[in-house]
Amino acid sequence: MQKPTHHILVCASFRLKGESQGMCHKKDSAALLPYIESELSDRGMEDVMISSTGCLSRCENGPLMVVYPQGSWYGSITEEKIDEILDALQEGKEATDLLLA
16 A cells, blocks of 8 residues: 555544543444445545544544544544545545534
8 A cells, every 4th residue: 555645543442551441432433444444445545544543532522533634633423424524535625514623
């Protein structure tokens, strides 16, 4: 894979000792990863990388998703919100109405 144009991070709530404890994990953030991967493939967005992360410390907004290089933070992620975020990403924009303050 060449250097990705974007990197999507999805909080998996892992702590330093390795256990998942936070809200993102409890709200099944790991189940969003296959959905995102499938959507990226269906859209031909092979230049976008996706990773799960440790706790991003915004549990009240979980599940969280961050898109780099923009540094766009999105909370309370659902499949519908993922679709909106990826639509905006394809247009070279942010889904501004979904951004965390």
